[in-house]
Amino acid sequence: MKFKLGKFFIYNNDTLEHKKISLWYIILFLLLLITVSSSISYSVGRVQKIRHLTTYEKELLIVDINTKDDFSEEKLIQMLKDLNVKYPYIVLAQSRIETGRYTSKIFKENHNLFGMKQANRRVNTAKGTQYNHAFYDTWRESVYDYAFYQSRYMNKAKNEEEYFYVLGQSYAEAPHYVQSLKSEIVKHKLKDLFKWLRKLNN
Numbered sequence: 001m002k003f004k005l006g007k008f009f010i011y012n013n014d015t016l017e018h019k020k021i022s023l024w025y026i027i028l029f030l031l032l033l034i035t036v037s038s039s040i041s042y043s044v045g046r047v048q049k050i051r052h053l054t055t056y057e058k059e060l061l062i063v064d065i066n067t068k069d070d071f072s073e074e075k076l077i078q079m080l081k082d083l084n085v086k087y088p089y090i091v092l093a094q095s096r097i098e099t100g101r102y103t104s105k106i107f108k109e110n111h112n113l114f115g116m117k118q119a120n121r122r123v124n125t126a127k128g129t130q131y132n133h134a135f136y137d138t139w140r141e142s143v144y145d146y147a148f149y150q151s152r153y154m155n156k157a158k159n160e161e162e163y164f165y166v167l168g169q170s171y172a173e174a175p176h177y178v179q180s181l182k183s184e185i186v187k188h189k190l191k192d193l194f195k196w197l198r199k200l201n202n
Contacts, residue, residue, distance in 0.1 A: 054151060071102065071139045076113070077193055079140065083147050086154065087163050089190040091146065093181045094167075110135035113142040122152045 069075070076095060080088040091114075098115035099107035106112045110130055118126045118134040125141040125148070126134035136142045153170075157163040168178040185191060 073102070076139075076143065079143050081194065083143070085147055086150055086157075087160060088194050089185055090160070090163060090167075090181060091150075092190050092193070093184040096184055097177075097180055106131055106133050107139075111139045111142055112136060113139055114146050116142065116145055116149065119145070119149070123148055 073092075077088075077092065080091055085091055094115075095113045096102075098104075099113060106115065110133055112133050112135060116126070116134045117132075118124065118129045124134070125145045126136060128135060134142075134145065136145065154163060154166060157166055164178045164181070167181070172178065174180070
């Protein structure tokens with residue numbers, strides 16, 4: 001290919017002549033090249049990021065994108081069981097308190113079950129920030145995000161009391177947050193909802 005007086009030509013081996021190429025053809029070719037290069041760069045970037053995830057976090061990324069169903073506490077309980085979330089009765093109590101029993105604007109509009117803020121230093125499923133809290137496409141993505149949070153920051157808690165302690169120090173803004181969680185668990189017997197899970201782990 002050669003450049004001549006602002007026009008592009010390509011050499012034809014059969015006719016031994018230079019054939020003029022439309023400028024639009026060049027533009028379309030360049031756009032296609034840019035699109036392909038961008039796609040490859042994005043894919044490589046995602047692979048590099050995934051390599052730094054823990055095994056549990058990688059498993060959580062296998063999400064059924066068609067599961068965009070309406071929320072119910074029964075579905076939340078089942079999801080906590082399926083994900084094998086640590087101390088699920090505490091997590092369930094958090095969801096009740098953080099959402100005002102699923103009536104808050106943060107839950108209804110942000111699909112945020114746990115009052116989570118958008119994370120900057122760990123993998124997360126948030127789409128952005130709204131009303132100073134993370135927002136998600138579905139309530140299930142909020143559960144996945146909590147599971148990522150738990151995997152990254154709460155895995156050193158060796159027992160229930162240590163888990164409560166960390167929540168009280170780094171998660172809660174309300175002064176009596178931990179006591180509210182404990183009262184919710186006892187009053188509504190939330191542990192009973194997960195008894196079979198504890199027996200399985202013993």
